[in-house]
Amino acid sequence: MEEFSARQLRERIAAGEVNSVEAVKGVFKRIDELEPTIGAYISTCRERAMERAAEVDGRIAAGEQVGELAGVPVAVKDNMCTTFGATTCASKILENFHAPYNATVVEKLLAADAVIVGKTNMDEFAMGSSTENSGLKQTVNPWDTSRVPGGSSGGSAAAVAGRLCYAAIGSDTGGSIRQPASFCGVVGLKPTYGRVSRFGLVAYGSSLDQIGPITRTVGDAALMMNVIAGHDPADSTSVDEETAGLCDYLAKLDEPIEKLKIAIVPEFNAGAAEAVTKALAEAIEVYKNLGAEIVEIDMAHLDYAIAAYYVIATAEASSNLARYDGVHYGHRSEKAADYVEVYTKSRAEAFGKEVKRRIMLGTYALSSGYYDAYYLKALKVRNLIRGDFAEAFEQCDCIMMPVSPTAAFKIGEKVDDPLTMYLCDIYTIAVNLAGIPGISIPCGFDGESLPIGLQILGSAFDEDRLLRIARMFEAQTNWNEKKPPIVE
C-alpha cells in the first residue's frame, strides 16, 4: 500500500479495497521507524489522524459521499496555521503558539477529507534553502542522511520521499517547494501567485509566497491542486475565477500537448553542474522524441533575479516579522526591563541568525536614504524580469531549466556563507518575481545517486498545461518510481 500514489490510495479507499486507518497506521509505522533519522516533522498528531481516518472509513462504509482526498495521509508545512497542535514556523519565537484558526488551505484539505498526520520542518520562517535554519530541529535528505533535504520546505519533501506521508503541502517564496522536491526526488509545484489562498500561511515575502503541493507523482500534484486552488475572499491577493479560470487538473492530465514548443536558455543553464546539465539535456531529448520543438531564447535580466529577490523578499520580511515582539503572543524575554527591551531582547533571543540577517537587510533596504537605491531599484528589475517571461511565453508553451545548480549538498557545507547559499537559488527565484507557475519533477541522478530535478515554467494561471507537460515526461520515464535506500 505504501507505494500507492495518493491518487491510487484515494481510489482504493473510496472503493473500500483498503481503508484509511490501515494507511495511517502504515504511515505512523514508518514515522516510528524513520523519523528519528529523517526528522521531517516538527509535530505529528497520531491520535487525531487515527480518529479522522476511522471516521472517513465509517462514512465510506455507510455509503456516504467523501472528498477528493478521503482518507489520504498528508503533511502540512509548519508555517500554515492549524487549530490543532502548534504552528511554529520552526522558530523559537512561535514554539508555543497555538493558532485560533485554520489556514484556508488546511480548511480545504479537511473539507476534502484528507487526514493530516503532522506539521513538517522548515527553515525558520521559510528563510533558507536547506532546512538547516530551522530553529527547532534538523531534517536530513532521505537519499543521503549526511545531506540537506533542501529548503525551505525540506520537511515536506523529506516526508514525501521517506514515505512518512502520501503527499504534502509546502510554500515557495524563492524556490522553497521546487528545490527541496528536486533534492528529494519528488514532484513540487509552485502555482501562479494568487492561485492558492495565502490566508493562514505565515508570511515571509508576501508578494512572492505561494502554497503548493509536494507529491510523488504529477497526478498527485494535480489532485492536490484540485483541492487547494481557487479564490478565497479572505485573501485579497487570491485571484477570482473569472480572471484566472479554474479547471479540473486531473481531467486532461494524460492528454499530451500537441505541437509542444519548449524554450531553453542555454547560456543561463550552463552555470549548473555537469550532472545537472546532462540530466536536463536528456530530459529535453525525451520531449524531442515526443515531437516537441525546442527553441533557444535569451532572457536578458535573469542574472539579476537573485539581487532583486533578496531586496524585495527581505524588505517584506522585515515588515512581516515585526509582529513577533513578545507582546501579544510568542516568546517574551524574561530579561526585559522596559517595554522596548521586550522587543529587542525577545527578538534577539528567539530569532535565528538567518532571520536576523534578513530582517536587517530588509530594514536597511527600506530605510530612509536607501529606499531608492535598493528597494525601488529592485522593483524595477522585477518588472524587467516579468517582461522577459512575458516575451518568452509569446514564443513557447514552457521554459525548461535546472531547479538547482547541484544536487543536495552536505549538511553544514554552506551555513557560514549566506551569499553563496543565496546564489544557489539562481534557477528558482525569477519565477517568484514574475509570479508564474513552475514545477520540479525528478529527471535523473548524479554520480552520487542523488536525485536531480527538471524545472518547467509556464505562463500565469496555466497550471493545467504545466501539469500535462510534466506528465508527458513522467509517462515516458520512471525516475519518480525510484525509492531512497532508507525506505527499501
Next chain:
Amino acid sequence: MEYKVIVGLEIHVQLCTRTKMFCGCAVEFGQEPNSRVCPVCLGMPGVLPVMNKQAFEYAVLVGLALNCEIPGFTKWDRKSYYYPDLPKNYQISQYDLPLSRNGFIEIPLKSGRSKRIRIIRAHLEEDAGKNLHSAGNYSQVDLNRTGTPLLEIVTEPDLNNGVEARALGVELQRIVRFLGVSEGDMQKGQMRFEPNINLVISRDGREYRTPIVEIKNLNSFRALERSIDYEEQRQLAEFLESGKVIEMGNKTTRGWDDQREVTVLQREKEEAHDYRYFPEPDLVPVELDKRWLEEIRSGLCELPITRQMRYVNEYKLSDYDAGVLTSERAISDFFDEAVKAGGDPKRVCNLLTQEGLRIAKERGSSIAELGIKAENVAKLAGLVESGTVSASASAPIFMQMVETNKDTWSIVNELNLIQKSDAGELEAIVEQALADNPDAVKDVTSGGKKSKKARGFLLGQVMQKTKGQANPKVVSEILTKKLG
C-alpha cells in the same frame, strides 16, 4: 517687531462603519477590553487584510466635500513603527497615492466672513489600539479600537491662530456629521487633532521662523484652541530669549496638559523617525471609475456652511440661529422641509430652536427622532403667523404633536386653543373684567406710575377668563378704547 502664527493641522476622523477597516470585527465604543478582536486585527501570524468598501466610499465622500481631486487610482502602504497598541508593528496607511488631494475647506469666521484653508490630502488608514497606564507599575493594552477606519486629513499651514483652528475643527465635525460618515464624537476620540505651529517674526527688517512644534493627540476643541494660543506665547518668549530659529531636524513634539493648560516637551529632536513606507503587498490597488465616483458623489449634500449662509442671506435668520439649525444635518433637513411645506422661515426657526430643541434635549434625542412631520410644523407656524393661535400656545401644541403625531389643526381644536380675535365677543369679557377690578381701573385712568402695571393686570385677567385664547393684541386695543 511683528509676528504671525502659522498653523497646519493633521486631523484623524473615525469613520462610522459597522466593522473595522480590514476585518469583520464590530466597531463599538466602550466594550469589554479585547472583546472586539479577531486574528486579523490582532495581527496574528498568517492573517490577511480585506478592505471595507463602506470605509473607502465614506473617505471619498469626505474628499469630495473637501473639494479634493479624487484620483482614479489609489493604493496602500505600510508605515512601520513599534508600539504595543499596534499589533503588527506597522500601520496600513496610504503614502504616495492617497485617495484624495489638493482640496480646501471654507471655515466660518466671526462677522459672517469665511476663510479658505487648503487641504493637502486626505487618506485612509487603520487606527491603533489603546495603551492604558492607570494600573500601576505596568501598562495595559486593549485592542478593541485596533483597525478602526480613520480618515487622516492634512491641511496646509493656512491657519493663523487658535480660533481659526477651532473653527476648522468645528466645521469639519459638522461636515462629517452632515455626510453621515462619522459621529465626530470628541469624547469618544472620534476626532483627534495634531497642530504644527511656529511663528514668523519680523524684526529690524529681517524675518525669523521659530522651530516647528507638533502637539500630539488633542481631543477637544478647547484644547486645540488653547494649546495653539499657549504655543504662540511660549514660542515668542523662547525666541526673544534664545533667538532659536527653524533648522533641519529641530522640530519637537509636545503634549497638552489639560489640567495646567500648558504644552509639555515630549521629544526634543525628531528622533530617527524612519517609517520605512513601502507598498502593502497584501492588498491590491483601488481603481475608481467614473460610474463608481458618481455613485459616491450622489451621497453628497449641500454643505453646512453653504446652508448657513443661505439661511442668513435668503431667510434673514441671525447667524446664531442659522448656526444652530445647521449644527446637524437632521435639523437642517427638517427645517428645509418645513420651509418647503410653506412655513415662514423665521417662525419655523423659532419653533425648532425653542420648542423642538428643548423637547429633543429632554428626551436625549434629535429633532428628527421626535417623530413629528415637517408639514405640521409648517402649519403651526402658519397658525401663529395668522394669529389663529397665540405664540405662547405653540408650546403645548408642539408638545402634543410630539406625543400624538396628530394633525396640527386637530390638536389646536382638541386643546381649544384657537385665539379669540372677535372684538364683539372680547369686548363683553373686557367689560366684565373692568367691572370686577375697579381699583385697577382707577390706577390706569389716574395715569400715575401704577398705570402701566394695572393695565397689564387687566390684560392678564382677560387672558385668564379666556384660558389664554384671547388675542392679546385685540384685547389691548379694546382696553385702550375703553380706558384711553
Next chain:
Amino acid sequence: MAERIDEEQVRKVARLSRLELTEGEVEEFTGQLSAILEYVEKMNELETDRVEPLAHCLPISNVLREDVVKESLGTEKTLANAPQRDEDFFKVPKILDDSFGA
C-alpha cells in the same frame, strides 16, 4: 573593498529592527551584509530610469468587503497566547513615552 555598510549603520538598522545584537554579531553582520549588498548592487548595471516599479504581479484591483459584522474571537481566545496578561488586557512594562499617534 569599501564596506557597503559599517558597524555604526548596522547598529542603527538593528535599533530600527528592534534587535539586540552582541558586539560579535555586529561585526559578523557588517561583513555579511556588506558582501550581500555589494552583490545586490549588481542591479546598477541595468538602466531602469524608464522602468516602472512592479510591487505586484497581480492582474486585479478593487478587492472589497461589504461592511458586515463577523464574530470576533472573544477575550479568552484573544489573550490565550499572550505571554503576560492583566485581567482582560495584554500586559507590558510601563510605557513612558506615550506619544505615538495614528
